[in-house]
Amino acid sequence: MTSLEVPISAVPGITWPAVPDANSSEILALAYQLAQSEWWTPDLLVARQLAQAGELLAHATRSVPYYRDRIDGYISSTGTLTSERWRSTPILSRAVLQEYADRFKSEALPKAHAPVSQISTSGSTGRVVTILGTKMTALMNAAVGLRYHQWHQREFGKVVASIQVVKGNRAEAAAAGKASPWVPGYGGGTIFYCDINETVSAQAERLKKYNPSYLFAYPSTIDALLECLERTDLPALIHVATLGEALDAELRGRVRAVWDVPLVDAYSATEAGMLALQCPDHEHYHVQSERCILEVLREDGSACPPGETGRVVITDLHNFAVPLIRYEIGDYAEVGDLCSCGRGLPVLTRVAGRVRNMLTLPNGDKKWPRFGSARLAGIAPVKQAQLVQKSLNEIEARLSVERPLTLDETTKLRETILNGLGHSFDLTFSFVDVFPRTVNGKFEDFQSLL
Numbered sequence: 302m303t304s305l306e307v308p309i310s311a312v313p314g315i316t317w318p319a320v321p322d323a324n325s326s327e328i329l330a331l332a333y334q335l336a337q338s339e340w341w342t343p344d345l346l347v348a349r350q351l352a353q354a355g356e357l358l359a360h361a362t363r364s365v366p367y368y369r370d371r372i373d374g375y376i377s378s379t380g381t382l383t384s385e386r387w388r389s390t391p392i393l394s395r396a397v398l399q400e401y402a403d404r405f406k407s408e409a410l411p412k413a414h415a416p417v418s419q420i421s422t423s424g425s426t427g428r429v430v431t432i433l434g435t436k437m438t439a440l441m442n443a444a445v446g447l448r449y450h451q452w453h454q455r456e457f458g459k460v461v462a463s464i465q466v467v468k469g470n471r472a473e474a475a476a477a478g479k480a481s482p483w484v485p486g487y488g489g490g491t492i493f494y495c496d497i498n499e500t501v502s503a504q505a506e507r508l509k510k511y512n513p514s515y516l517f518a519y520p521s522t523i524d525a526l527l528e529c530l531e532r533t534d535l536p537a538l539i540h541v542a543t544l545g546e547a548l549d550a551e552l553r554g555r556v557r558a559v560w561d562v563p564l565v566d567a568y569s570a571t572e573a574g575m576l577a578l579q580c581p582d583h584e585h586y587h588v589q590s591e592r593c594i595l596e597v598l599r600e601d602g603s604a605c606p607p608g609e610t611g612r613v614v615i616t617d618l619h620n621f622a623v624p625l626i627r628y629e630i631g632d633y634a635e636v637g638d639l640c641s642c643g644r645g646l647p648v649l650t651r652v653a654g655r656v657r658n659m660l661t662l663p664n665g666d667k668k669w670p671r672f673g674s675a676r677l678a679g680i681a682p683v684k685q686a687q688l689v690q691k692s693l694n695e696i697e698a699r700l701s702v703e704r705p706l707t708l709d710e711t712t713k714l715r716e717t718i719l720n721g722l723g724h725s726f727d728l729t730f731s732f733v734d735v736f737p738r739t740v741n742g743k744f745e746d747f748q749s750l751l
């Protein structure tokens with residue numbers, strides 16, 4: 302897919318073809334390579350990934366205390382990294398990363414990777430882990446972001462509204478309703494940042510005023526906005542782009558029904574940026590193999606074949622400040638067949654979400670619970686709902702409601718929720734004003750405390 306957009310030129314008097322500044326040139330040089338490597342064969346992509354992973358491993362075992370102390374586990378001999386050696390490299394759990402967080406920082410970051418920036422993520426225990434990003438991870442983020450815009454034919458001159466956790470300068474700009482350019486290296490368009498922690502009605506008012514062509518937000522935010530914004534409130538809207546949380550397939554249909562636009566989704570992780578992007582031609586995802594090795598594994602550690610769901614293990618190929626090597630991120634995903642679009646990038650048909658968001662049935666089976674908040678809102682004035690599994694038999698339904706519920710409404714809600722869960726759990730209701738979000742602004746509509 303080619304873009305008709307022209308970058309900003311940094312040279313006086315030259316507008317086309319543009320000669321971009323140094324930083325933009327680096328992003329565009331990467332994006333140019335990505336536009337070619339996406340058509341490579343899977344074998345060629347794997348060969349390049351292993352060569353890059355070899356560089357990362359050598360750096361980590363030289364300069365990162367955690368890996369240096371376990372050198373036998375990470376490197377058994379010198380020479381080219383083979384697929385077999387890669388598969389015998391230990392898997393790093395979230396718990397280990399949390400426990401030894403300070404031992405994962407490189408003591409010898411190559412100069413060209415600086416400066417570093419802090420990225421925080423919270424674990425299931427609520428403990429915050431700080432990961433460092435680098436100039437290289439920022440460049441990859443920008444290049445993958447540009448690919449995402451080009452895949453979905455976003456016009457760079459249009460207006461974007463992005464509802465997210467805003468900090469520092471962005472928080473001030475968000476509060477003041479100030480816009481900035483949104484595609485690095487390109488001019489024209491503007492992006493308005495909106496604070497995810499503002500009330501839904503305040504967000505809705507901002508969106509009416511900004512009239513965006515593209516709306517970027519977490520699925521839970523879109524879910525809430527669908528209740529209070531009509532198609533006529535967002536006349537310029539071309540598509541909705543979600544990220545950050547597991548997408549419930551129902552949401553695509555609701556966005557289409559209420560706003561009459563498609564929804565485009567990306568699979569991202571705070572620790573490593575965008576890992577997989579929705580294919581330009583299909584609803585499934587392409588792994589961003591140039592930036593990460595993403596493995597989907599069975600419990601025994603072997604790779605899941607197409608059609609199977611397994612745990613996601615990632616390696617960020619370019620983070621030399623805090624190398625995450627075969628890091629089990631806590632998500633589950635389903636592997637797909639190679640895509641008919643012709644790209645060699647592996648396919649994920651579904652990203653199922655976090656283990657801590659799985660329901661456990663009394664017989665020990667686990668599944669991702671489906672209970673559409675839209676259906677609940679059709680029964681009673683429920684603004685938002687969250688289910689918490691407290692034991693094998695007990696579920697608490699936390700609801701935020703517009704007014705106290707009638708007995709009849711409570712009975713119907715109970716029926717709908719238990720039907721959705723597929724088991725007659727002991728269900729109790731509790732009521733809250735506002736649901737707290739995680740440190741990254743995410744909302745979890747199901748939590749398991751088991």
Ligand SMILES: [Zn+2]
Pocket residue numbers: 580581582583587640641642643644
């Ligand atoms: Zn495709």
